[in-house]
Amino acid sequence: MNLFQDLRALVITKLAAMADAGVIPAGLDTAAVSVEPPRDPLHGDMATNAAMVLAKPAGMAPRAIADVLAARLAADPRVAIAEVAGPGFLNIRLKPQVWQNLVGTVLTMGQDFGKSDLGVGKRVNVEYVSANPTGPLHVGHTRGAVFGDALASLLQYAGWDVTREYYINDGGAQVNVLARSAFNRYLEAHDLTVDWPEGTYPGDYLVEVGEALKAKYGDRWLDAPEEEWLDEVREFSANAMMDMIREDLAQLGVKMDMFYSEKSLYGTGRIEAAIEALREKGLIYKGTLEPPKGKLPEDWEPREQTLFRSTAHGDDVDRPIMKSDGAWTYFAPDIAYHYDKVSRGFDALIDVFGADHGGYVKRMKAAVSALSDGKVPLDIKLCQLVKLFKNGEPFKMSKRAGNFVTLRDVVEQVGPGVTRFHMLTRKNDAPLDFDFDKVLEQSKDNPVFYVQYAHARVHSVLRRARDAGVDVSEVALAKADLSKLSHDAELKVAHQIGEWPRLVEIAARTNEPHRIAFYLYELASDFHSLWNRGNDEPALRFVQEGDTDTTSAKIALARAVAVVISAGLGILGVEPVEEMR
RNA sequence: GGUCCCGUAGCUCAGUUGGAUAGAGCAGCUGCCUUCUAAGCAGUAGGUCGGGGGUUCGAAUCCUCCCGGGAUCGCCA
Numbered sequence A: 001m002n003l004f005q006d007l008r009a010l011v012i013t014k015l016a017a018m019a020d021a022g023v024i025p026a027g028l029d030t031a032a033v034s035v036e037p038p039r040d041p042l043h044g045d046m047a048t049n050a051a052m053v054l055a056k057p058a059g060m061a062p063r064a065i066a067d068v069l070a071a072r073l074a075a076d077p078r079v080a081i082a083e084v085a086g087p088g089f090l091n092i093r094l095k096p097q098v099w100q101n102l103v104g105t106v107l108t109m110g111q112d113f114g115k116s117d118l119g120v121g122k123r124v125n126v127e128y129v130s131a132n133p134t135g136p137l138h139v140g141h142t143r144g145a146v147f148g149d150a151l152a153s154l155l156q157y158a159g160w161d162v163t164r165e166y167y168i169n170d171g172g173a174q175v176n177v178l179a180r181s182a183f184n185r186y187l188e189a190h191d192l193t194v195d196w197p198e199g200t201y202p203g204d205y206l207v208e209v210g211e212a213l214k215a216k217y218g219d220r221w222l223d224a225p226e227e228e229w230l231d232e233v234r235e236f237s238a239n240a241m242m243d244m245i246r247e248d249l250a251q252l253g254v255k256m257d258m259f260y261s262e263k264s265l266y267g268t269g270r271i272e273a274a275i276e277a278l279r280e281k282g283l284i285y286k287g288t289l290e291p292p293k294g295k296l297p298e299d300w301e302p303r304e305q306t307l308f309r310s311t312a313h314g315d316d317v318d319r320p321i322m323k324s325d326g327a328w329t330y331f332a333p334d335i336a337y338h339y340d341k342v343s344r345g346f347d348a349l350i351d352v353f354g355a356d357h358g359g360y361v362k363r364m365k366a367a368v369s370a371l372s373d374g375k376v377p378l379d380i381k382l383c384q385l386v387k388l389f390k391n392g393e394p395f396k397m398s399k400r401a402g403n404f405v406t407l408r409d410v411v412e413q414v415g416p417g418v419t420r421f422h423m424l425t426r427k428n429d430a431p432l433d434f435d436f437d438k439v440l441e442q443s444k445d446n447p448v449f450y451v452q453y454a455h456a457r458v459h460s461v462l463r464r465a466r467d468a469g470v471d472v473s474e475v476a477l478a479k480a481d482l483s484k485l486s487h488d489a490e491l492k493v494a495h496q497i498g499e500w501p502r503l504v505e506i507a508a509r510t511n512e513p514h515r516i517a518f519y520l521y522e523l524a525s526d527f528h529s530l531w532n533r534g535n536d537e538p539a540l541r542f543v544q545e546g547d548t549d550t551t552s553a554k555i556a557l558a559r560a561v562a563v564v565i566s567a568g569l570g571i572l573g574v575e576p577v578e579e580m581r
Numbered sequence B: 001g002g003u004c005c006c007g008u009a010g011c012u013c014a015g016u017u018g019g020a021u022a023g024a025g026c027a028g029c030u031g032c033c034u035u036c037u038a039a040g041c042a043g044u045a046g047g048u049c050g051g052g053g054g055u056u057c058g059a060a061u062c063c064u065c066c067c068g069g070g071a072u073c074g075c076c077a
Helices: A003-022 A050-058 A061-074 A096-112 A139-157 A174-188 A202-219 A227-252 A271-278 A331-344 A355-371 A407-414 A414-421 A449-465 A474-478 A489-510 A514-536 A548-572
Strands: A045-048 A079-085 A091-095 A123-126 A161-166 A256-261 A284-288 A305-310 A321-324 A349-352 A378-383 A386-390 A432-435
Touching: A003 A045, A003 A050, A003 A061, A003 A091, A050 A061, A050 A091, A050 A139, A061 A079, A061 A227, A061 A432, A091 A096, A096 A489, A096 A548, A123 A139, A139 A161, A139 A227, A139 A349, A139 A378, A139 A414, A139 A489, A139 A548, A161 A284, A174 A202, A202 A227, A227 A407, A227 A414, A271 A284, A271 A331, A271 A355, A271 A514, A305 A331, A305 A349, A321 A349, A331 A349, A331 A355, A349 A355, A355 A378, A386 A407, A407 A414, A414 A432, A414 A489, A414 A548, A449 A514, A449 A548, A474 A548, A489 A514, A489 A548
Parallel strands: A123 A161, A123 A349, A161 A256, A349 A378, A386 A432
Antiparallel strands: A045 A091, A079 A091, A284 A305, A305 A321
């Protein structure tokens, strides 16, 4: 259900009829024809660029096409006025019934109103968070988690079959560091004094793990050399960290479909297989890279390495996949992992990274392009940093001392809903300010509050209407006499509701869930505005004493607003509230 | 030095596969409200879209060259 699509289909039909009638040449490409809301609502409800887009290929003046098209569009029962304006725009105003009926459609369809078939029959893999299993999730991860999760939900809403996935970096050197740090805590659990040299994890979240190691293994490793305990301690502590991370994610309302272990790629021939696939395409060779331009790293010396010819797929330089000592670089398992994703048959892949990984975008895309012969698109979304504030003051955290603000700190202080919504009030690639006090503020300045408040107001008015004896179920309201919704302020809200399906598609196509949050703010704003006008104009109040028909129609509109807000918040992973407290 | 991201109103930011006179919220200014529809409302003002050049019916949007801010830069993940 998408009015803009419906009208575009109408325009295309009329164009075809015009071609049949010989008004315009046959066989014109109409792909660029769009139907959009005009910037200025005075121009109408919708505008199409058809005449301007087709003028050149048709060899006609835009107006010549537009005049005929306008006349033909005006014949449609939904269209009130179709007129040519400006350089050749065709403005369309729909009859009020179209907008009134839309309210009924929303109530009939419920949360499905706004769903799109954009991704129907296609599978997409969204990989996000993928934090190293070396400690609790912090605020930076939180943004990626919220973004990735909302994006996944958005794509689901747009019809995609979505897999949410977490890649566990449990194969590299950092889990050895974790193991040594946990071992330190194990020693401490035996009342031994230990050093915390640079490059270990001194955070106290490993204290428990040390205790658990003691409980499990007693004192058998107290004097043992590293080779004896490293593997077991690494596995034990990485598992403990993943349990903690899973719990952190659950606090935020994030549930993954799949946790994929990097370690599972080693010793199983899977890295080798992925590299072999590239080798067969002639993309693996031994060579020596040029030093980086500009400043030369001090310890740089030419070495022959095994390289992936990523430049053949859009990268700037070829990338090493094997170190000079014969071990894989981190890039090799990443290739194997993405090869696995491609092999699982996804139609599209999305990776959500922190902005500090921006340098890996090209090589990762090159790898997927090579492995899938350009058939599987990989979109990589980068999330910028989160700057923390407390009551307007920057909130410093010391990573070196092992105390940083964790996801759990944030969620416990402000709640998962507020956290999630606020994290989506900025575009992913813009830095985000997060103020512990401001996000809880109950004022118009706070989008979370503002949107929730609109939803709560609807439910407040539903309760009042119910008390006045009105049947406020969606089924009953859908049958209300919606022609009573004739005021401009009411129709404006209906217009905004009509934008919802279109917005979902745009957001899904661009992989930008923040657009949902911005839309909800606008819808809430229109609703509040209508509500406030009821102060001065009693005729605009939702509950009309002694007039059940009018009340039903107005309540239907309010309820439709709540349906859309609820659907939007659902995508963002935020629970709508029915009253403010 | 290479690459990527960002640069839009005083501030924080939106801006639809290129669409009409570039939007919102704060702050400012002018009125209104003192309410059980509490956690304000209505209006007004505010811009060389970092700068130059190009592409075209039409550019904040695409290309190119500069300027400014950030991230990153072979054997760290």
